[in-house]
Amino acid sequence: MFLAIGVLPPTFAFVAAQNSIVQGVPNAQELFQQGRNLYEAERFNEASLVFQQASVAFKAQGDRLRQAMSLSNVSLAYQQLGQWSKASQAIAQSLNLLQDISTDQDSRSQILAQALDIQGRLQLAQGKAELALNTWQQAAAIYAKIDDKTGLIRSKINSAQAWQTLGNYRQAQKRLTEINQNLQNQPDSTLKATGLRSLGNVLRVVGDLEQSRKILQQSLEVATRMRSPQVINETWLSLGNTATAQQDTSAALNYYQQAAATSTSSTTRIQADLNQLRLLLDDNQLTAAQALVSKIQAQIPNLPASRKAVYACINFAQSLMKLRAKGVKHEVKEIAQLLAIAVQQARDLQDQRAEVYALGNLGGLYEQTQQFDSAQDLTQQALVISQAINVPDITYRWQWQLGRLLKAKGDIKGAIAAYSESVKILQSLRNDLVAINPEVQFSFRDEVEPIYRQLVNLLLRSEGNSQLSQDNLVQARAVIESLQIAELDNFFRVACLEGRPIQVDSVIDRQDRTAAVIYPIILADKLEVILKLPQQPLRHYKTSITASEVEKILDQLRQELIKPYTLQQTQALSKQVYNWLLQPAEKYLAKSQIKTLVFVLDGSLRNIPMAALYDGQHYLIEKYAIALTPGLQLLAPKSLSQQQIKVLTAGITEARQGFSALSNVALELNEIKSEVPTTVLLNQKFTSKTLQTEINSVLFPVVHLATHGQFSSKANETFILTWDGRIDVNQLDTLLRIRDTERPNAIELLVLSACQTAAGDKRAALGLAGIAVRAGARSTLASLWNLDDASTAELMSQFYRELISKQLTKAEALRQAQLALLKNPKYQHPIFWAPYVLLGNWL
Template structure:
């Protein structure tokens, strides 16, 4: 039931822009520019009115010139009040044109004037206007700071909301609260967003505010998507919360639909056709999104579409009209998988093809008439995509190139520029013009890299679209680079260049995935700017994998600066995924006597055997894996070489990392003598899920204390957030060892540690605690998690595990793919720490030594014979710095 529910429109941000600007217009009554207060300067007065008429017609460019001329006249006469009015009008105009820098510049001038006049009411309202600019451009933290400040209980003095409340400015207060709700929605704080918006909706004279109703619908619909993700995470973890999350999602969707239906009625009653159109389109999109859960009458969709089309015919030309035409033209048939349309060819559009093309052409004509480069670019690009899907490549190419040209004219339109550069690459690749296609793919990649942080960390809703509109750019470019590198007409120099370029692309994809998962830009500051060959040692090889639709690329990087590519082509994605699933299940079964290495052999033959001769030639001792997708599920140490009858860890030390550029490659100091041990050894219950006691923790701690005598323990009730904060602020702990259940889910909210008093500690919160300790977090060399649990086959969960060291702000992490509640863990951890502390081994070598000790259990009297089963030792993986 999750397939369509998770999909959201790429153009959903347009609805956000519309609803937030409407909040201000309704509350302040300023949807149009302001007229001057007197006519003492007749020529300037005429110029101002001329600009107002152009603005009302939607011709924003034409409004600017007369206003600038009038502004010059008022400045010569020191007419400061009218200067402020013209600056305010120019701010609104440049906001309509998407020019953020000029918009902010003019608003700041207006704010300064009203400050000088001690008109605090006006200052507060302008702060709300400015906050909306930041919110709409993705800088939600800045917006929230201007609206209220960091404290959600009491707003800071000088913030928009505080000023409005102090001045008893009800309209200003409503606008600030509504804008605050929108900013929190974009941040993903849906509960807080709904709280603020409901406060506005329930206030006097606001129950029929169609802008607030639209905003509430957006917030409830976004939260419904999050509930669905949590339901899927609960399903993967066999949690009893799945049904509850599904029902909460359904309830939120119903509330969103009701809000939009009410908004349509209110807008129609007030004869606000733009608002009515926006509500119809939002309702149409929400209806598509919820088809699987049967809460919307499919026949009603057709009614809303026809009403929206009728409204478009009645509306004067405007940017809102352009985007409405694009969105309606993009609607798929009701049975199509509903994703971001730019990377999908629907089997059939909802509207007839003739009408679809007519809508696109109308949008192009209107956008060009309004001289709006951004909307012109979108209209041209989407029509080009329609022709691309029809394989009419000549028309598709011409329209796409025009879209690129218009997007390139506007510095604020980079988010559309990469889409059309990517589209041009696809069109050329479809015609087998691979070298020309590569050029456009590389342009799209470069553009995307410039704006990746903004689009992945500033709008939580966009994270739902990552796999539709961001990830494919990297994958398709990497595939093209690899295929060109291995084509027959490439010389060795060009081949190595393409392979190196592919490695760079793959590394960027890994960073984008981590960034998208955590929604956090702070963790991605590059720690290592050197090339791959500058960071790997003479006995270390790096194996990077990347999954494509019909094959998998395995790229080997050796210390002699040579790269080798191997294609796994004899199995499709699902075959290999199924083998990995079976492999994991066979390990978890703990069938010591009947354990079969067949699946481990098959995966070894697919990934390792084709490149092993190069490993032997270079005398490689350590393998570092940078894995993709479901391959992160593989405990690589347990792969089995049937020819030599040895596990991979018997031949090589094994480690994994998310990205070499994000890995701090400094060896652990030999002077380490202290670890902070955090443990929950007793049974606990979180969200109705019981986490069993860790009965063997005392043995584990005794071993740690012996190796690191200055260690400190916080166990059970003592393992609380305030105690953790206090401890790391008072002392430096190079190693933090956590013996508690840790769950890694699809989203960060379901990625947490179980701590004392049946509470959660999210990885995000752990990072905050470590970083708040000043520079102490830089001293955390190793984070050990001995009872982690990741859902088998859950790509995003294993992605969260792979990024745990980055997110927690530590150099390395030793973590388990599944919890092993046995004294085998104490044996393995003791051997790992001993070799790390006393034998001068790297972390990867120390883990290898610990795993070998268990593999050889039958030869060591003090260790249980059954511990040679890979269930007990292969669960533990080293993430990040392997030195």
């Protein structure tokens, strides 16, 4: 369960009014207050009806200002129900009324700003982020004019989310930094505590987890000094959510326990307990989880009817289903009862979004118990409603569920159609997926990635000896491409791959007919490989092996590659991987006279340098130049113009910020300077500011950074070290993307010669792909592990020599530099020459 947006709810427009009261009949103001109470109790359908009644009553009194106020809140209630058309109509009526009112300007400004807040919320929910941004900026201007600090902070935080949804991470961070500075300058108040908590929640959504936790701790301190119990408890809950996102399980459990133990709100208590239960299950603390189940069972019946109560039932049912999957017996009847209650409560509330979620989960329970007909019926009911109310963030799940059910019943064609629809929806949700509300159960690895892999598995199923169709191969390859883009989006928490990419196929068909592209795909029970040769249809071969066995062998190989004295074991493992990926393709590669292999790697294969694969006699690098691409698309590829090669080099030789000295960096930079015109920033001269100044002032086609750095599966742990700090992967965008990649003066090559993948992180190479994408260079040359060794200086010097003097492609220049090391008796082990990989344009 996740929401596509995490916008802060506007406060209710409310203006004091004097009404003549008819005995026993609620007046307009009383109706408005009733609507507000119903909304806060999450009885949104009833709230919408009562707000409408209030609007009619204010109109009868000739009070257009308060009529507009009521209509704004009608829109707010409809938004919660996902009734976008009715919500749009109500907010439009409200704003039209406000345009025509010229009296009582102070009250009009207040209500107009709040109506704009509500309109912005609606626009973002409908995917109109630019309109939402403009609307919130208008609201902020009004709040500033009338000195409404609460409204101003809310509008600015919402604007930051709109920037983030648009993929403009820098602008979002800039806004959030400004808001933080404003809040820090304010005296302690409940507003300050609430504002800091909201800011902390948004920072979590945009992926800045460290700062989120820091700000939430401040919010807690302010709320404690203000003795505000409800704000304290809500902040404990937010801290738990951030610690969960940081994978700090013990701290998260502690925060949730604090919230559950001290909260006076039944909904906050149960949310804390449910989040705690989910964590315990994920951490396999099954005894503690079972103890907590009893506590939650006692709370569920006492929850007031509301959307939160419906979701509490669903979340609890999901956790009980997880317990069953882990072998802890739990009555299916009890779980089904919980979900049936959720369905009924959602219907009573006329909350179709919640109803869809409850129905789909009930279908999921029947799928788990293999009652496929009942499961399919419930899933299709959920789909009918979700498509009618346009909630793609839920619909994709039920299309996936339908696909699984159809596959289980043997309807492969129907299953492929359902899976394809699910993937199509996920692609349309790119920006929304990265703004997931972490307060509800969602995991990219559990609930997005499997959809892509399972669809590929279906597309690559061959019946008997029949050949797979080109259509299926093309679609399977496109699906894996979509997964790789989705992984990077999830890594950055922004939709990162924009612009005008070029298909790799068109490059090898038109520009480089000596290159072939290899797409390995790791599936549950096999390793599939799709091969693309120039101007030929796709080919395909596979190895029957489980994903866990693939992972195990790749992990062993990676460990052996970084040990200097294990050549025999390294070659044996390396030959096994060679046989999976290349042995069946050998005759085709030879026949097509292929010289360069371009790999689109999947999963843990990204942690293995393809250059080190071994056929029993030769390493792959001895036969082919090698390049990687994070997907099937590239920035417009072209070769490096030999006349204009100028290099900006920067490096650190001394120990800094807990990192060891790099004694050979000075030698490396001097070697490069002897080969090519170079500007050098060494030690104190290498700061973020000086780097940006140099890049801005001179058109350097090549930027070479010889410094510590780390690639990680977490964006906030992917960085490059400078003398005065770190450049993280998102700041690279600011530093290096100062030139349009479509123009001749784009950075052609970024070299990172002393970075390494994070130890123990199987998905660390995602950070390397992330840096390659974020830097906006056509090509990135980096190392998978760091060698503080003279061999690095030798390889880099040879690389530039080959690039300049022989006018080779970047991939071939790197190959020749690696071969020079391989031929040197001191450096024959792959630990020295293998870690260097070229990503992106290989020409």
